[in-house]
Amino acid sequence: MEAAIEEKTIKIKESNDVVTVRREAREYAEKLGFNLLEQTKIVTAASEIARNAIVFGGGGIARFTTIEKPDKRGLQISFIDHGPGIEDIEAAMKDGYTTGGGLGLGLGGTKRLMDEFHIRSEPGKGTSVTIVKYL
Amino acid sequence: MADAIGKNYQKIISEKQDIIRDEWLKRLKVALEYQKDILTEKELNKNLDGFMTLFLKTIRSEEKDLLSGKEWKELKEHLSQIIQKWASQGFSIRETLSFLLTFERVLFERIREELGKEERENLDEFTGLEELLTELEEFVAEQHVKNREEIIARQQREILELSTPVVTLWKGILAVPLIGTLDSARTQTVMETLLQKIVETGSEIAIIDITGVPAVDTQVAQHIIKTIDAARLMGADCIISGIRPQIAQTMVALGVTFDVVTKATLADAFSIALKRLGFEIKEDRREEK
Numbered sequence: 001m002e003a004a005i006e007e008k009t010i011k012i013k014e015s016n017d018v019v020t021v022r023r024e025a026r027e028y029a030e031k032l033g034f035n036l037l038e039q040t041k042i043v044t045a046a047s048e049i050a051r052n053a054i055v056f057g058g059g060g061i062a063r064f065t066t067i068e069k070p071d072k073r074g075l076q077i078s079f080i081d082h083g084p085g086i087e088d089i090e091a092a093m094k095d096g097y098t099t100g101g102g103l104g105l106g107l108g109g110t111k112r113l114m115d116e117f118h119i120r121s122e123p124g125k126g127t128s129v130t131i132v133k134y135l
Numbered sequence: 136m137a138d139a140i141g142k143n144y145q146k147i148i149s150e151k152q153d154i155i156r157d158e159w160l161k162r163l164k165v166a167l168e169y170q171k172d173i174l175t176e177k178e179l180n181k182n183l184d185g186f187m188t189l190f191l192k193t194i195r196s197e198e199k200d201l202l203s204g205k206e207w208k209e210l211k212e213h214l215s216q217i218i219q220k221w222a223s224q225g226f227s228i229r230e231t232l233s234f235l236l237t238f239e240r241v242l243f244e245r246i247r248e249e250l251g252k253e254e255r256e257n258l259d260e261f262t263g264l265e266e267l268l269t270e271l272e273e274f275v276a277e278q279h280v281k282n283r284e285e286i287i288a289r290q291q292r293e294i295l296e297l298s299t300p301v302v303t304l305w306k307g308i309l310a311v312p313l314i315g316t317l318d319s320a321r322t323q324t325v326m327e328t329l330l331q332k333i334v335e336t337g338s339e340i341a342i343i344d345i346t347g348v349p350a351v352d353t354q355v356a357q358h359i360i361k362t363i364d365a366a367r368l369m370g371a372d373c374i375i376s377g378i379r380p381q382i383a384q385t386m387v388a389l390g391v392t393f394d395v396v397t398k399a400t401l402a403d404a405f406s407i408a409l410k411r412l413g414f415e416i417k418e419d420r421r422e423e424k
Contacts, residue, residue: 019318022350040350040381041388047352095390103353103360109389
């Protein structure tokens with residue numbers, strides 16, 4: 001039986017923290033046994049969402065959890081900020097849509113990189129994004 | 136919150152300030168293993184005198200809570216300047232704190248000596264003074280860490296600039312080997328350096344090699360795309376090389392594309408660049424004859 005991998009929550013506030021999120025994401029993905037391609041996808045997805053939380057949400061937290069189900073294992077990463085929230089989630093998910101001068105591929109692209117993608121946002125309250133990749 | 140300091144304490148400290156100061160200087164020098172090349176006698180004396188004056192002002196303050204008065208603010212400001220200087224000179228946290236710890240020890244010893252036996256047993260008056268000093272020590276520790284962090288941040292920026300070389304492979308061909316995690320600040324530095332170098336050398340082709348990059352997200356991609364556009368306006372073409380399989384697949388899923396020639400290896404990119412400039416690459420087979 002492998003030792004359980006502990007859950008971890010880290011603060012994300014400055015743009016440098018994106019680098020920390022990427023490193024953590026890679027470490028978790030490696031420990032869980034994802035292959036290099038999947039690791040790269042997870043790292044890239046985490047990078048996108050972390051940056052959104054910092055740039056648009058004014059910072060928040062990133063939580064790394066492992067999923068242990070009888071039929072599948074996986075890595076779940078949640079990002080929570082208490083920023084202004086997203087007015088129109090449907091539009092934000094569309095490729096090419098941006099309010100911040102970026103490429104507008106972050107959210108839609110992340111969804112394509114991961115197996116699960118959940119987004120909840122309330123204007124004025126903040127945004128939470130949870131992404132999951134299964135082994 | 137720190138309560139007012141008792142009158143007889145104030146009196147002792149004021150009257151004996153010279154003795155306290157001299158003893159403090161002596162002990163501080165021992166604690167710091169004092170070397171005058173790092174810190175001149177004059178500067179050290181100025182630091183101590185300034186602190187002493189402001190400390191006396193603070194404990195004589197009429198404020199109900201000493202920590203809300205302007206004297207306290209001045210005292211902290213003075214301390215902050217000292218430790219900032221010390222941090223930049225590489226003083227350790229132990230050395231920095233010894234400034235206050237030696238002062239505290241000398242101060243309390245002096246008070247004990249001057250007080251009568253009965254007064255000595257009345258510890259209530261001690262509390263205000265102790266609170267004040269503890270507060271100062273916490274402040275110093277915090278400031279010291281903050282100063283060190285600023286130094287680390289500055290060094291990070293310096294490393295950033297050092298680690299972004301743009302090299303000339305051939306007359307008219309530049310290459311930027313990108314290595315490691317690309318945070319946006321670093322990508323921006325590299326790209327600015329590249330554009331600058333294109334102007335300086337009048338190069339027509341720039342190869343951006345990302346073999347050493349573990350992940351490309353949309354922001355990094357955007358920086359690269361912007362550089363390609365800017366280089367094009369300056370009359371230079373970019374070639375991207377070293378896109379590894381996992382990065383290629385990730386970029387496809389993200390929906391990012393580069394509107395230029397891309398090659399698997401730097402060697403391929405270099406060979407294409409030479410051909411474009413009119414050079415021909417031939418294998419020399421003379422030895423086989």
